Amino acid sequence: MTLIKSISGIRGTIGGRTNENLTPLDAVKFAAAYGTWLKGYTQKEKLTVVIGRDARISGEMIQNLVVSTLVGLGIDVIDLGLSTTPTVEIAVPLEKADGGIILTASHNPKQWNALKLLNERGEFLDAEQGIKILELAEKEDFEFAEVDELGKVVKNDAYIDIHIDEVLNLTLVDADVIKEKRFKVVVDGVNSTGGIAIPKLLESFGVEVVKLYCEPTGHFPHNPEPLKEHLGDICKKVVEERADFGIVVDPDVDRLAFISNDGEMFGEEYTLVACADYVLGKTKGNTVSNLSSSRALRDVTEKHGGRYEAAAVGEVNVVTKMKAINAIIGGEGNGGIIYPESHYGRDALVGTALFLMLLAERGGTVAELRATYPSYFMSKKKIQLTPDLDVDSLLDAMHKKYKDEKVSTIDGVKIDFPENWVHLRKSNTEPIIRVYTEAKSQTEADDLADMIISEIKEVAKIN
CATH class of the missing domain: 3.30.310.50 (Alpha-D-phosphohexomutase, C-terminal domain)
Incomplete structure (x- = not known):
């Protein structure tokens, strides 16, 4: 059993002893530290925080603990319920909120959960801010609100639909172009919130959707990290259904992998390569990925006349570098697409739309498309x-x-x-x-x- 405290949040396994696992006491302590830091950081009388979660089994318990802790600090909460990481990131600025918390352990197995912390822009906190929250959690010096000053909770379950509308309105996304192709796509939602969001998005593009593990029960049917060794079922299903391709996401829907029409992996490293190829073909500019990502993005960027730079691993580091060189697309080789016209966060919905546009305009099969990229x-x-x-x-x-x-x-x-x-x-x-x-x-x-x-x-x- 494990508890990992880092500048990007707190992550651990459910159950066990406090300070060794993500127990209810640890969840409350860390939520209180975030809320206390946010009050000092903003210097505002009244704060609002957006909260959403993936479908993992412990999600409702952790959400109740975190929401109640923030309310106890006098902070208002907008509760999105079942959501995705990029959906919460989009909701924070749209709601003019002061921050956000995503309850998800991303690609980790079902016994894990985590609190991912956002600033008022819906972006992950920087290292300095994360350290201050860790220090506050260590001290446990919290001051809670008196009864007349408790926060309020507003539930809003419309944000996945709002997120989809935001994707449809992107400059380089044309739903009519995609609809003409009448694609057929298999979706593996790993029984989390991707099983809600990705099929809805595809249906808005007129795509015929074959659902695989799209019930948001939190009982992951396979290891939820979207790697080849975990994806035998969808690889087989794409061939059986004669689908154009398959889509796999992780539990919080910020990582995206494709299965080619022949049942082979497109390669999660090539998710960003393909999306960047489409964007760079329309708009000249620079790209960023992290040090652990494929050289293929560098090759494609330079082919389009742009400049590629590498950042340290971690979304906040990639975003910082993207802002520094004014990159028009970037991300991580684990299937994380960051497209600033939408927002500065990894987003499988945005990545899906850009990939569909590339495929619709380029023509041919997904396997043929993959063959056009440098082979690493x-x-x-x-x-x-x-x-x-x-x-x-x-x-x-x-x-x-x-x-x-x-x-x-x-x-x-x-x-x-x-x-x-x-x-x-x-x-x-x-x-x-x-x-x-x-x-x-x-x-x-x-x-x-x-x-x-x-x-x-x-x-x-x-x-």
Whole structure:
């Protein structure tokens, strides 16, 4: 059982002991810290916070605890109920709210939940703000409102529809163009809120939808991280249904992966590549992804005459870099599309619409589209951490070992070899070291990852 406190929020497993897991007391303490920080940050008499959650089993319990805590601080709450991460992000500025909380553990299994914290723009807090909230939670020095000053709760379950309308109104999205193609698409909503939002969006484009695991029960039918090894059912279903492609999202709908018409993975790294290809073909500009993302985005960006830059891993870091170079699209190679015309947050609904536009205008099959992009293959592996491991020393040792190569240390250690690369970093959400590699073949990528893992274990004396 685990509790991870970070600048981006608090994430943990349900049950167990306080301060070791995400128990009701931990949820209340962290919600109180956020509310207390927000009151000091805004210096306003009356505050409003938007809250939404994914469909995981613990969601209603955690939501009740968080909402009641904010009300106890005298903060008004707009409760979106079952929602998506990008929907909450859009709702915060539309409601002129002072902040937002998304109750989701993203791609983590069902025993996990988390509080993701937003500012008044509907964007994730920066590191300095996150540290202040962690300090407040540690001190537990909270002042709650007296009875006549308690906050109020307003329920609003219309925001998924509002979000869809926002997507339909994007400049580069033309529903009529998509409707003409009469696409057929299989959707795996992993029994969370993507099973509500994605089919609704597709139907607004005249798409025939085949639903797979779209009941928002929170009982995930497979590991909810949208990776190839978890997606055998939809790969099979796309072929059986003779669908144009398949769509897979994670439980909070900020990550997006496609299945090609032949039942093969389009590649979650290529979600951003394809969407950027469409946007850059219409509007000249720059792009950003993180250090763990494919070189393919760089290649496509430069083909369109734009400039590509890499940011440290983490949505807030990508957004900061995007603003700095005025990027017109960006995101993360895990299927996270950030399109500033909509908002500065990863959004599977926006990504779906941009991909449909690309496919409608380009013609051909999804498999044929994938074949037009540079072929890189990625390996994503993990090393489980134990409390006695000094991760910083391990990463420093790897940096020294490869000091003659092109090395970046802005986020862990990334070693750029001429034909491939490896990125080593400690996860912010799990007790692991992530080992990402990319090469010109899957075998090369896997072999490079295995070699690096062996070298790390040798340094750390791990069996």
